[in-house]
Amino acid sequence: MGHEYRGSSKYIASKELMEIVNVAIVLGKPLLIKGEPGTGKTLLAHSIAEALNKKLIVWNIKSTTKAKDGLYFYDTVQRLNDARFGDRDVSDIRRYIKLGKLGEAFVSEEQVVLLIDEIDKADIEFPNDLLNELDEMSFFIPELNEEIKAKHRPIVVITSNAEKELPDAFLRRCIFHYIEFPTPEMMEQIVKVHFPDIETKLIREAIKKFYWIREIDGLRKKPSTSELLDWIKALRIGGVDPERIEREIPFIGTLLKCEQDTQRLERFIMNQRGSYEVKRRFI
Amino acid sequence: MFTGFFYKLREKGVPVTIKEWLSFVEALHLGLFKSSLNHLYYIGRALLVKNEAFYDMFDLAFQEYFGGIQTEDIEIEKVLKWLENPKNGLPPLTPEEMEELKRQKVNIEEMLREFQKRLKEQKERHDGGNKWIGTGGRSPFGAYGYQPGGIRVGGESYMQSAIKVAYERRYKNYRNDLILDVRQIKMALKRLRELKREGEEELDLEGTIEKTAKEGGELELVFRRSRENSVRLILLMDTGGSMLPYTNLCERLFSAASQMEHFKEFRYYYFHNCIYQDVFEDIANYKRVPTEKLFVNFHSGYKVIIVGDARMAYSELFDVNGCIDYFYTNDRPGIEWLKRLREHFPYSVWLNPTPKALWNHPTVNAIRKIFPMFELTLDGLKEAVLALTSKSRQVLT
Known part of the structure; x- marks a missing residue:
């Protein structure tokens, strides 16, 4: 293997994650990445593609996605329509077969990075339906009596938000890594990647406050990295003095997205300091 | 090596x-x-x-x-x-x-x-x-x-x-066996589903092809309803004094269940230590609902989760007028109500927040003979959900 993944300019990966990516590439196994929202699961695939200079194919999974959608799609409706109303030749079934994302990755002339994003969104049985395809890196199209086999084993990255648990048989075939929420130090690096010319004091204060909010018990949705980045952006545009962040939380709406959480934070602050003044200032 | x-x-x-x-x-x-x-x-x-x-x-x-x-x-x-x-x-x-x-x-x-x-x-x-x-x-x-x-x-x-x-x-x-948060409970409850074709209309491709072929190539579109979860859930929660240490845990279970959008119907009631002829809709104002009403209003397809430590005085479960509330009289002992519940709702489980090691208690043992009982941990919850969805009735230990 000529290339080794060492992270990319836009993505901060922990050392162990880099090693695990390389092991997955060498062993040719799909890499399953789990972790809280905003820990950069999806970005990892982009980063691998960028760093190794390979094409990235993204397969976004939705609740209605079926495993077959990734392989190929037989457009029966179009064919029916053509047969009935069109004047196209409908005898060539090949014209109505379109490859899905997995199929696309298989027939590619070069090795690609295939991202199967949010696999847990689909039906519980979905991953099991892909077992053979990911093992053998091939599938069969009965309509054409043809086998599609991977020319180059794609580097497969699968992300999961743990909304559903994945079947054991599927897990056995994967290499698994749980991305922990970044430490404040790592978060500082991440923020700097996005805002290279930002004041360190502002970052530190913002990050301090951010982790303090995350610690509060009972939030329905803890703010994640993307919320922090939005917040810092807002702080910058608003020209907020870092000193002010220590005392209050401007633009709280960018961090907490639901009403209950804002109220929870209010109560928390009031309990902590026991003063009405805080509440007034905070709103 | x-x-x-x-x-x-x-x-x-x-x-x-x-x-x-x-x-x-x-x-x-x-x-x-x-x-x-x-x-x-x-x-x-x-x-x-x-x-x-x-x-x-x-x-x-x-x-x-x-x-x-x-x-x-x-x-x-x-x-x-x-x-x-x-x-x-x-x-x-x-x-x-x-x-x-x-x-x-x-x-x-x-x-x-x-x-x-x-x-x-x-x-x-x-x-x-x-x-x-x-x-x-x-x-x-x-x-x-x-x-x-x-x-x-x-x-x-x-x-x-x-x-x-x-x-x-x-x-x-x-670890699964130590901590239960709302999200984990939600995940466990998500398995509680029975898909039925009751949802939105969608194109039935196979039906369309078959129909079109039968019509000799005349395009004939067939629609059907998409699949939807048909699970209806009733949650019965013990708010008795001995449950105080587990309030937090029960709250989490409750908020997870009520936040779930995927149930067809979700109802909840409270009780004190044991269930008698009434359950409470709102524990704060003692708003009562006759237990009998549950049997009338809800058919036996409803799934029932009872949460409680099942630990009470012997008389509370077995005696007429045994209820802990002095001003409350019950003509039938609690155990009969529990048996009736189980008979009416075959898909029912009991979740116990106390660890299994502490279950050796006369009333707990008696209740375990009526309801399959599971620990209120993630693993226990999963087993409970499995018991609720399995077709055959849970064999009681």
Whole structure:
């Protein structure tokens, strides 16, 4: 293997994650990445593609996605329509077969990075339906009596938000890594990647406050990295003095997205300091 | 190699399979661990553990298996250099350590010779032996690692850090059997589903093709309803005094269940210690609903989860007028109401927030004869959901 993944300019990966990516590439196994929202699961695939200079194919999974959608799609409706109303030749079934994302990755002339994003969104049985395809890196199209086999084993990255648990048989075939929420130090690096010319004091204060909010018990949705980045952006545009962040939380709406959480934070602050003044200032 | 580690993992409850172990061994032979225990920790974990819930158990197994090792990263160049000039490289030994060595009858020179010999052997036997030696070297010399003044090579201590991570047990909170948060409960409850075609209309492709073919090619579109979860759930929660320590846990279960959008219907009622002829809709204003109404309003397809510690005075369960509330009279003992509930709702379970070890109590035992009872942990909840969805009635213990 000529290339080794060492992270990319836009993505901060922990050392162990880099090693695990390389092991997955060498062993040719799909890499399953789990972790809280905003820990950069999806970005990892982009980063691998960028760093190794390979094409990235993204397969976004939705609740209605079926495993077959990734392989190929037989457009029966179009064919029916053509047969009935069109004047196209409908005898060539090949014209109505379109490859899905997995199929696309298989027939590619070069090795690609295939991202199967949010696999847990689909039906519980979905991953099991892909077992053979990911093992053998091939599938069969009965309509054409043809086998599609991977020319180059794609580097497969699968992300999961743990909304559903994945079947054991599927897990056995994967290499698994749980991305922990970044430490404040790592978060500082991440923020700097996005805002290279930002004041360190502002970052530190913002990050301090951010982790303090995350610690509060009972939030329905803890703010994640993307919320922090939005917040810092807002702080910058608003020209907020870092000193002010220590005392209050401007633009709280960018961090907490639901009403209950804002109220929870209010109560928390009031309990902590026991003063009405805080509440007034905070709103 | 490291087969003991495999069994250690199994012993600690990590569900490692042979297939996964084989990929671990493959990685080992390919030199992917780069002769560092740190790599072995992270990559090994990625290969062997497929759920962060088991990270803690992996840590436990790791510290037990590798924890005694004092050596640091074995860097091969340094080892060779040191072998050329053993005197400089040897760490000084204290008299006690010398004694210890003598006691074990290990001659240092012999040890070095052996080490060198094995190093060569391994190089000859394996491609990319450079990398392999470290890990391999660790194993045959692992025993020496325990010895005072054994083979120690300098360099950044990766091993220590891996073991440190293992000792820190940072992943304790991810264990399934310890902590239950709203999201986890939601995930468990998500399995509670029965899909029925009651949803939105969608194109039935196969039906369309069949119909069109029958019509001799005249396009005939067929629609059908999409699948929708048809589960209706009733939650009955004990708010008695003995449940106070578990308030938080029950609240989480409640908020998870009520936040779930995927149930067709969700109802909840409260009770005190035991269920009699009334349940409460709102515990704060004692708004009562006759239990009888549950039987009238809800058909037997409803799934019922009862949450309670099932621990009460004997009379509360078995006696007429046994209710803990002095002003409340019940003509029928609680146990009869419970039996009626079970008869009407065959898909019902009892979740008990107290640990199973404490279940040996007359009223708990009596209730367990009526309802299948599970611990209010993630694992227990999963079993309960399974019991609620299985077609056959749960066999009671």
